[in-house]
Structure formats: C-alpha cells, structure tokens
Amino acid sequence: MSLLIKNGIIIDPCAENRAVKDILVENGKIAGVSEHLTAPEAEVLDATDKLVTPGLVDMHVHLREPGFEAKETVQTGTLAALKGGFTSVACMPNTYPVADNASVIRYILGRAQEAGNAKVYPVGAITKNSEGSELAPMAELKEAGAVAFSDDGKPVNDAAVMRRAMEYAKMLDAVIISHCEESTLAGGVMHEGTISTMLGLKGIPAAAEEVMVARDVILARLTGCRLHIAHVSTAGSVQIIREAKSRGIKVTAETTPHHFTLTHDYVHGYDTATKVNPPLRAPEDVEAILAGLADGTIDVIATDHAPHTEEEKNVEYDLAPFGLVGLETAVGLVWSQLVLPGFLTAEQAVAKLSLNPARILGVPAGSLEVGAPADITIIEPRQEWEVNPESFASKGKNTPFAGRKLTGKPVMTLVNGTRF
Numbered sequence: 001m002s003l004l005i006k007n008g009i010i011i012d013p014c015a016e017n018r019a020v021k022d023i024l025v026e027n028g029k030i031a032g033v034s035e036h037l038t039a040p041e042a043e044v045l046d047a048t049d050k051l052v053t054p055g056l057v058d059m060h061v062h063l064r065e066p067g068f069e070a071k072e073t074v075q076t077g078t079l080a081a082l083k084g085g086f087t088s089v090a091c092m093p094n095t096y097p098v099a100d101n102a103s104v105i106r107y108i109l110g111r112a113q114e115a116g117n118a119k120v121y122p123v124g125a126i127t128k129n130s131e132g133s134e135l136a137p138m139a140e141l142k143e144a145g146a147v148a149f150s151d152d153g154k155p156v157n158d159a160a161v162m163r164r165a166m167e168y169a170k171m172l173d174a175v176i177i178s179h180c181e182e183s184t185l186a187g188g189v190m191h192e193g194t195i196s197t198m199l200g201l202k203g204i205p206a207a208a209e210e211v212m213v214a215r216d217v218i219l220a221r222l223t224g225c226r227l228h229i230a231h232v233s234t235a236g237s238v239q240i241i242r243e244a245k246s247r248g249i250k251v252t253a254e255t256t257p258h259h260f261t262l263t264h265d266y267v268h269g270y271d272t273a274t275k276v277n278p279p280l281r282a283p284e285d286v287e288a289i290l291a292g293l294a295d296g297t298i299d300v301i302a303t304d305h306a307p308h309t310e311e312e313k314n315v316e317y318d319l320a321p322f323g324l325v326g327l328e329t330a331v332g333l334v335w336s337q338l339v340l341p342g343f344l345t346a347e348q349a350v351a352k353l354s355l356n357p358a359r360i361l362g363v364p365a366g367s368l369e370v371g372a373p374a375d376i377t378i379i380e381p382r383q384e385w386e387v388n389p390e391s392f393a394s395k396g397k398n399t400p401f402a403g404r405k406l407t408g409k410p411v412m413t414l415v416n417g418t419r420f
C-alpha cells in the first residue's frame, strides 16, 4: 500500500524553507519527500494549494474515560482529534478512577488501540487520586506508558510534595505538567476584574495563577526537573516564564486557542461554555499571550479539550463545570487569529502544534523526515467555514465558538499512513 501526496505546500518546522513537494507514504512510513516524485504503483492524492504538515499533537485533552463516558470516550475523543487535524493526543489523568496506577494507564491504551483513531499518550497523576498529598507510583506509571505527570484540574498545593514529584520526574526523565492555581486565591467562576463585578460573579484573580507559576519555576530551578506550565492565561505568567527561560530554567509553556482569542467580555450573557479554568482573562492578558506566542515564550498551543454533557452545562453560571471542547476548532482559530493576521508564520504555528509538544513529551511525532511514521495533516488554509457544534465528532458540544466564521480547516489526517 503506497500513497503519493502530490504538490502540497510542505510546512515542516524542521525544514529550512517552505517548498512545494511530493510525499510518498509506504507501509505506514514516510518513504520520500521531494519535488516531482514518481511512484507508478502508488495511489495519488492531489494536495495542490493545500498545506501538508506533520500530524498535529495536542498535549492537553480530557478523553474522560474511564468513568465519565457520558461526556466523552476514547473512541469519540480520538475521532474528534482526527477531525481537528490532530494525529496524537496526550490525555489528562482526572478520570474515574484517576490514572494514578498502571492498570488505568493500560486500560486507556487498550481503548485507544480498539478505537484505532488518533494516537493516545496518557499522562499519569502526580499524586494518588490527585489529592496532592502522597506521590503516585511514578516509575510504574511510566513503565505502563505514561508520557508525563500532572494532577491537571487540581493544583499540587503542597510545595514539598511538588518538590519530591519533580525530583522523581527528573530521575525518570519525565516532564511535570503543572495546572497552576493557588487554591486559597481561587474559588471563583470567572476572571476577577471589572466584568465579574458588573455581573456579580465571584472572580479568580490573575495572581491565583501567577503565584503558582512562580513557585513551580522556583522548584524547577531547585530540582532541575523539566516543568511545563499548562494553559497559561495571564500577562504575569508570560512574564515569569520569559524571565525563567532567560535564566536557563527548564520550563516550557502552553496556551489555548480560547485564551488567545476570547476575553472575559464574552462572559456577558452568562453562556456557560465560556466558563473555563483558568478563566478567560482581560484584553491586556490576551495581548501578552500573543506576544509570548510570537517571541517563543509560549512553546505550545494545546486545546484543554474538556467535554461536558448538555445537562451539566445547562445550569446557572455559578454551578456549571469548567471546560470547553477545543479539538475541532483549534486549527481554524490558530489560522484565523494567529497566522492570517501575521502573529505567527505557518511554520511557527505548526511547530507549536506538533514538533514542540512532541519534543516536550518525547513522543515520535512532529516530523516529515523519511523514515518517520506517516502521521500527516493536510490543511486548506483559505477555506472559510462556520462552527457548528452539532457536526462535532466529540460528544461535547460545549463551545463558545458556535456560529463563528473561521478561515483554515484541516481536511485530511493520516495516522501511520491510514487516511481519515
């Protein structure tokens, strides 16, 4: 079985320049990348005027299985990933039971194998039941297939516990992904500012995130552990991370499409799809995130795909769970908000959506080199489309982008050479 992808615009963050080339896929691997390839036996796929990129990697999704199958399953979540252009996803451990033991990690990997969609890389819990007190058996989790450690959804409040987790992670050469939230400052439902006051909703100050980003950067310096800051949402966090990088601390960071697109203004109207943690912030925070993306302070764009059922979200703002679905709108938002306005080149955007997360997690993705697995995403950069949650493959329809017109759409994904 071979496939020849003809005349695509190759966007490879590893390549020196952009060029129109052909890609030959054989036996699930990339067998050739060059101009005017011929392969008489191969099926030909015309990619003229389309962007051909390494398969995209979303390092922050919630697949909800085991335990919350009404929200999402590994099957539906990985199908949503493929529809959104992602050939690999890393899934967070806040399932039921929590992925704090090898059997849950193996269960998720088994479900992913059965589904046969996007590749799944489980993230193991830092602490038992993600309660923040006793460390999970991290070596055992890694052995079972966990690619990183996080108590995402909950912060590790105890600095001594986080220090020990980082010491273990360093020994295992694994990255700690930190959901940065100082609990004693949090407890609200939206960004603390003029709009929370106006709407009478309890706020979460930017400081709740920044205090924890600062603490974890300091602990990363102390331990030498690789630290990745999840879903950066504030100007102060961007500043702390920029400064930490300049001092050689091993810290990387991600932000989400909703945090570089929306401000707390969107909470007007009390649409619970705008209730996310960390919350949508002020315009100056969005500006700082755009600057952080452009100068490389923020390495990764990840969705924090967090599906919920309609019943769960269709309640008062105060009572709704945090989270929105992001897999199927990410590429459209990256192109509409970042690439077309010129904040990022297509290569920079693709690096943040594939190569960088793959390197941070240490997974085989992010490259179009000969011999690499044929995980490929084809994007139609000028296609205009309207977000319709009813068409999502995800069970979650909780998006604040319903009805929004976007430009740029993934039109095909290949995983190990299989087309979706």
Ligand SMILES: [Zn+2]
Pocket (backbone or CB within 6 Å): 152, 153, 154, 179, 230, 231, 277, 278
């Ligand atoms: Zn989180």
